[in-house]
Amino acid sequence: MESGGIYENVKHRDVQKTTKPQSHSQDEGKDLKHIGSRCLVLITVSLALICVLLLVFIILQQTTITAERDLIKSYKSTVEEFNQTINRYKNLCGPVCYFIANELKSWSDSRQYCRDHGADLVIINTEEKQRFISSYMKDVDRAWIGLSDREQEGNMTWVNNSTLNQGFWMEGEPNNHGGVDEDCIEMRLSKDKLNNWNDLPCSIQRKGICEK
Incomplete structure (x- = not known):
């Protein structure tokens, strides 16, 4: 067991x-x-x-x-x-060719700069040219063109002695603002591409648009 x-x-x-x-x-x-x-x-x-x-x-x-x-x-x-x-x-x-003076100068000195380089301040006598220049100079705010009434007040002439036929003025221009003689013309390129001309005293410093 x-x-x-x-x-x-x-x-x-x-x-x-x-x-x-x-x-x-x-x-x-x-x-x-x-x-x-x-x-x-x-x-x-x-x-x-x-x-x-x-x-x-x-x-x-x-x-x-x-x-x-x-x-x-x-x-x-x-x-x-x-x-x-x-x-x-x-x-x-x-x-044709265009160039801009590389320094700020009076209208007369800007013109002389252009002439020293075989050119003159630009003449704008058509709407197409006005629009073209305004677009071409897009990197510049304000610049001289070849228009003035320095010889005779109110008689705008170009640097080639031709008479102004068509202007592209800003509203209210030209006006001899403040009673000061504003005999030289600039383009205010930051404004309207068509109507952007403004009259200024010729001694104001601007770059010039040269045309050759």
Whole structure:
């Protein structure tokens, strides 16, 4: 009887020894499976983020390329339009060039500067030329032109002694403001591109627009 009990106890212990490692192995398998699932999720999320970032990068690149193309196209269009304007003007008036005195001077000194460089203060006798000069001199605020009534008050003449036929005056000009003789004419280029002439005392310092 006692030996039988001992045998059963030994057998029971053997069963316990064989079943415990199996349970532990199953737990480890579950843990590995769980870790594998988490890794798969992380990899999937990472790939998705990479795809999103690549898509954003491609969109930004495409937008940048499109903007650059539009800018280049606009620049080429502006240059072409300017060249066409130059050519139209040359065909109308013959070969001509314009430049601005590099220093502020009185009307007389500005004219002398132009003459020293083989030119004279600009003569503007058509609306087309007035608009052209106003656009051409867009980097200058105020500048002398070749018009004055220094020889005879109220009789506006150009530097080539021709009489003024068409003026492009600002409102209220010319006026000899404050009773001061304002015998020389400037263009106020920051104002209206058509009507921007103003009379001033000839001693005022301005840059001159030269025509050659």
